[in-house]
Amino acid sequence: MSADAGRVAVLGDCPLLRHGVARVLEAAGGPAFVLGAGSVDEVTAALEHGEALAGDVLLVDLRLSPGCLAEVVARLSGLGFAVLVLSSGPPDDARAALRAGARGCVSRRAGERELLAAIRLVADGCSYVSADLAVGAVPDAAPPCHVTDRERQVLELVAHGETDHGIAVRLGISEHTVHSHLDRLRDKIGSRRRADLTRFALTHDLITATSVPG
Structure with missing residues (x-):
């Protein structure tokens, strides 16, 4: 979206x-x-x-x-x-x-x-x-897994409601590459749902406005 x-x-x-x-x-x-x-x-x-x-x-x-x-x-x-x-x-x-x-x-x-x-x-x-x-309340903590800079960008766009195609266009990469990044992220957090990806990024403060390419 x-x-x-x-x-x-x-x-x-x-x-x-x-x-x-x-x-x-x-x-x-x-x-x-x-x-x-x-x-x-x-x-x-x-x-x-x-x-x-x-x-x-x-x-x-x-x-x-x-x-x-x-x-x-x-x-x-x-x-x-x-x-x-x-x-x-x-x-x-x-x-x-x-x-x-x-x-x-x-x-x-x-x-x-x-x-x-x-x-x-x-x-x-x-x-x-x-x-x-x-x-319940989530304390400040480092994310339980390493997230690359590109994965942060993908997470930012997921949180903004972008489709896989939209993410590919914004980042100048193929949809296949987007799928690969999302698959790795889902494996890291243990969930396949986009809502969980968004919540993970927000909880651990992994996304900022400056991380989205113009």
């Missing part, structure tokens, strides 16, 4: 959060921000009027009990939204949201880079859960 693909709506208690997400998406060049809502009824009305569409990523930031939040997630997922929940609760809260139909859960402690990566992964049909929501 390219950086300018997809649409994002935000359902949140805090107007400043909704405004902030819109600014982050604008500065990143996409996905497009299409709606900021303060209630589920506003989201439903926007869907009825075509301001929001089934398939849009819906970032949910509501201060509700886990049970009430799960009910909201189930309702919104049933309407066709790809729900991504912001959470500061324990891993059990994230699991409850995922069981209710959320595509992902992002920690409220996440930075802009992680939020954008999560949105792009969910928009592309993947799932994402912040490391501290999945396994």
Whole structure:
């Protein structure tokens, strides 16, 4: 998925959060921000009027009990939204949201880079859960394996939602070479999922804006 693909709506208690997400998406060049809502009824009305569409990523930031939040997630997922929940609760809260139909859960402690990566992964049909929501707080540590400079570049583009073809074009290499880099990275971290590659890179601070070729 390219950086300018997809649409994002935000359902949140805090107007400043909704405004902030819109600014982050604008500065990143996409996905497009299409709606900021303060209630589920506003989201439903926007869907009825075509301001929001089934398939849009819906970032949910509501201060509700886990049970009430799960009910909201189930309702919104049933309407066709790809729900991504912001959470500061324990891993059990994230699991409850995922069981209710959320595509992902992002920690409220996440930075802009992680939020954008999560949105792009969910928009592309993947799932994402912040490391501290999945396994508890992750201490600062060196990565458990060596990652080359080229692998860092590949990880950066994966986190930005690029396809294998897009990575090949950006780096000036063949898709076969991209596949080789990804295979080595997946062997190193022990997972085949792009969401896990992104989470690994973010957790160990392996990617920076300057690592992406212009």
